[in-house]
Amino acid sequence: MKIFNPQQIKELDQYTIQEQSISSVDLMERAAHKIVDHITLNYAITQNFTVYCGLGNNGGDGLAVSRLLLKKGYNVTVYVVKYSANTSLDFDENIERLKKITTLRTIISEKHIPPIPNNTVIIDAILGVGINRPLDGLCKVLVDAINTAPNFKIAIDIPTGLFCELENYSTEHTLLNANTTLTFETPKLPYLMPSMAKHIGNWKVLSINLSSHYKHNIATEYEYTTLADIQKINIHRAKFSHKGTFGHAEIIGGAYGKIGAIVLATKACLKAGVGLVTAYTPNCGMQILQTTVPEAMWTGNQPCDFYLEGNYINTSKTIGMGPGLGVHPKTQAFLHLVIKATSTPMVLDADAINILAKNKEWLKDLPKNSILTPHPKEFERLVGSFNNDFEKLEKLKEFTETYNCIIVLKGANTAICSPNGQIYFNSTGNPGMATAGSGDVLTGIITSLLAQKHKPIEAAILGVYIHGFAGDLASTKTGQISLTASDLIKNIGKAYLKIKQVS
Ligand SMILES: NC(=O)C1=CN([C@@H]2O[C@H](COP(=O)(O)OP(=O)(O)OC[C@H]3O[C@@H](n4cnc5c(N)ncnc54)[C@H](O)[C@@H]3O)[C@@H](O)[C@H]2O)[C@@H](O)CC1
Ligand SMILES: Nc1ncnc2c1ncn2[C@@H]1O[C@H](COP(=O)(O)OP(=O)(O)O)[C@@H](O)[C@H]1O
Numbered sequence: 001m002k003i004f005n006p007q008q009i010k011e012l013d014q015y016t017i018q019e020q021s022i023s024s025v026d027l028m029e030r031a032a033h034k035i036v037d038h039i040t041l042n043y044a045i046t047q048n049f050t051v052y053c054g055l056g057n058n059g060g061d062g063l064a065v066s067r068l069l070l071k072k073g074y075n076v077t078v079y080v081v082k083y084s085a086n087t088s089l090d091f092d093e094n095i096e097r098l099k100k101i102t103t104l105r106t107i108i109s110e111k112h113i114p115p116i117p118n119n120t121v122i123i124d125a126i127l128g129v130g131i132n133r134p135l136d137g138l139c140k141v142l143v144d145a146i147n148t149a150p151n152f153k154i155a156i157d158i159p160t161g162l163f164c165e166l167e168n169y170s171t172e173h174t175l176l177n178a179n180t181t182l183t184f185e186t187p188k189l190p191y192l193m194p195s196m197a198k199h200i201g202n203w204k205v206l207s208i209n210l211s212s213h214y215k216h217n218i219a220t221e222y223e224y225t226t227l228a229d230i231q232k233i234n235i236h237r238a239k240f241s242h243k244g245t246f247g248h249a250e251i252i253g254g255a256y257g258k259i260g261a262i263v264l265a266t267k268a269c270l271k272a273g274v275g276l277v278t279a280y281t282p283n284c285g286m287q288i289l290q291t292t293v294p295e296a297m298w299t300g301n302q303p304c305d306f307y308l309e310g311n312y313i314n315t316s317k318t319i320g321m322g323p324g325l326g327v328h329p330k331t332q333a334f335l336h337l338v339i340k341a342t343s344t345p346m347v348l349d350a351d352a353i354n355i356l357a358k359n360k361e362w363l364k365d366l367p368k369n370s371i372l373t374p375h376p377k378e379f380e381r382l383v384g385s386f387n388n389d390f391e392k393l394e395k396l397k398e399f400t401e402t403y404n405c406i407i408v409l410k411g412a413n414t415a416i417c418s419p420n421g422q423i424y425f426n427s428t429g430n431p432g433m434a435t436a437g438s439g440d441v442l443t444g445i446i447t448s449l450l451a452q453k454h455k456p457i458e459a460a461i462l463g464v465y466i467h468g469f470a471g472d473l474a475s476t477k478t479g480q481i482s483l484t485a486s487d488l489i490k491n492i493g494k495a496y497l498k499i500k501q502v503s
């Protein structure tokens, strides 16, 4: 699913109006119905609402929602926030419609902000994507007052004060803290940023049937991976395929006391469908590996705390390297040898990333389209610090373009950046996955998919989706708190089945 910037959202609106021969006020009515459907599903008729409406189309949405809720029998108090003399045409039309059924109240200045009763749900329809400067005056004081109130808050489209692009953005600006944001057609970029979570709350995309033609043809920098996107990827197994068809992966890592990391990655690699897998660990890992993962082959034969360069023989296997590897100076040299000896894309995680962060001049030796899977701290070690989440995304693009690689920046809504700077946010996963070894499982899955000849960007997107999906399925049984990395592995198969099932 594509993520549009504010300019594209306006174009999409206009395009839809022409394509569907619908008036803009009727499109607004369609959007309002979707919001009201959500509200009626979630709130009893006894619930009171207080709606704050601005003077543009976001305000128009608020007025239309108020009218529809009133007609359904809800108790709704509507305030028009008079921060300027200008109003939009669809706002004007909706004022006329609403006036017929209720009394409108107007807030004309900071001094006239009425107290907020505590038994009411607040609906924020003050400003939407049309915001073009930080909040000041009446809007700022009102939003501050709303933020101080303990009431549940629903924002229409975006919480008032939020900018969807780096331009104009500052952490200093006032913006509304919503508990829920109900947006139209696609998520906006800030919904996928950790720092914005407290302003956006839980968000939900409501489809308002905007032009498929426009959506299909317009290029966007950002995408949000949904089940429908994943179902376009071919995961079918042909009848006469054999284990050679599904590749041979080599998972390199583990050190004394950290062999578990490689056990998890190797198991996950198998569960994700690879034909053959070899675990490459120090020799203290041999018995552990052979007993815990009998399906895997083992190779290694180094000392136990570090890796020796002399032991490594390059083969045509697909390499995933890093879990439990350690950062011993000899291991660092070994990693450099491996990346120089490898010409096909590989997966690098954990200590492999930490070693590269210490030896940035080696990054140029990475095979093209290799996949690095840092968690936020490892990412910062690679690219340095940044001031906010917009800057983080810029650094992400800069890095993948410079080193011709793919980065999987892990966390809620993992961001996957291709070498040409396209960013795909993942939609599966839950905080239960913030648990030891969860990243090792991901390394195994992505290496497996690479070995199965998925294109590197596809292996990253599909791997991250399956990993999160396995986490979501596991959490229905274990809950999030008790979820472990082994539970993720157990649910990889079920995740595949679910993906195939609905297609
Ligand atoms: N395709 C969609 O997504 C649809 C969007 N609709 C709604 O339309 C909204 C966008 O409407 P508009 O473009 O009219 O924009 P807004 O309603 O966000 O507000 C625009 C007005 O506010 C002024 N303004 C900007 N920043 C301000 C500030 N800091 N303080 C005071 N005034 C400020 C602008 O000059 C402009 O007059 C969306 O957010 C959504 O709620 C819906 O009506 C239907 C379909
Ligand atoms: N809050 C969260 N929501 C969704 N996924 C998460 C969350 N926290 C962590 N994860 C996922 O769990 C994994 C953790 O990886 P990592 O930090 O490398 O763990 P480890 O080093 O213990 O293996 C990543 O895939 C990450 O995306």
Ligand SMILES: [K+]
Pocket (backbone or CB within 6 Å): 058, 124, 125, 126, 127, 128, 155, 156, 157, 158, 159, 160
């Ligand atoms: K709003």
